[in-house]
Amino acid sequence: MKTQTGKWALGVLMLAVVTVTACKSNREAGQANPDPAHNSQNALDWAGMYQGTLPCADCPGIQTTLTLSEDGGYTLQTSYLERGDSVYTETGQFTWDDAGGRITLDGDGQKFQVGENRLIQLDHEGNRITGTLADHYVLEKIDDTLIGKYWKLVELHGKPVEPGSTMKEPFIRLTAVSNRVEGTGGCNGMGGTFELKAPNRIGFSHMIRTMMACENMEIENDMIGVLETADSYHVSTDTLQLFRARMAPLAKFVAVPDN
Structure with a gap:
């Protein structure tokens, strides 16, 4: 009886070793052949024109148009509502973070998270803005084939x-x-x-x-x-x-x- 118990224990131990080894092999195989990296920079059609009205501390809003070019250039146009018809235009280059999900404008350091057909404005630390107006820090991509034509x-x-x-x-x-x-x-x-x-x-x-x-x-x-x-x-x-x-x-x- 003692011999049978020992054999049973040995069998359980061997099964556990085989199971752990198989799981480890599967994980290693998965690591050896990982999925290609997919991020906003290389997987989304991010180049184009984005528009929206961003929150403003002392006005109804900031009408914003941000155009991103495939060569890394940008044009930012802003107009403060109820402050006349003045439109401020800024051009420059933007850079991606290492993860390929966020960009920083080199002009005033504004940061945006790049999503599917939208940009989400971040704070200067690169974090999502919270609070009651959080959903308003968004620029939506628009069809710029209509713009500027006669x-x-x-x-x-x-x-x-x-x-x-x-x-x-x-x-x-x-x-x-x-x-x-x-x-x-x-x-x-x-x-x-x-x-x-x-x-x-x-x-x-x-x-x-x-x-x-x-x-x-x-x-x-x-x-x-x-x-x-x-x-x-x-x-x-x-x-x-x-x-x-x-x-x-x-x-x-x-x-x-x-x-």
Whole structure:
């Protein structure tokens, strides 16, 4: 009986040794063939334009646009709300941390955590900002294919806008500075603001225009109505379409050189 007990104990010990050895071998194999490193720097499409309104200690907010280039350059534009129309622009280089998850701007040392289509502003120590406003320290990536182009109006509610049918060529141009939109409906100059949100969402403010009277004002009136009701868009090559509630296109524009 004593011999059988000894054999049983020896068997248990050998099983334990085999199990530990197998687990160790599996771990070592996993260490020898680790997954390729995946971090924000090498796994995300981080280059592009980011926008948002960051908290401000003594104003309603800081409207911020940060553009990151693949060569490590950046352009930072900030505008303090309710402090006039002053826009501050800063350019420079940014650096990644060793983990490839955070960047630091070389200008004033601002730090951001790089996520999927967003940047999260960090404190100067590189930590997430906490408190009731924590969720507001975010810049969202926007579709910059719309920005800076001269978009000529070519169609309204499915009907072509013929060249020469208005005194001026109807167009819009969206700029990143203060999210401004400007243009003309064919007679009056007009302007306002816009907001972009993923995926392919857009909204325009009430459009302000001059008060000239021209022939064929229907096109201008309809164009302004489209801008003030559109809630989404689609860009294909050099064509921009505006929609409302995924219905038929309200208007179509093409990108052309400035006149």
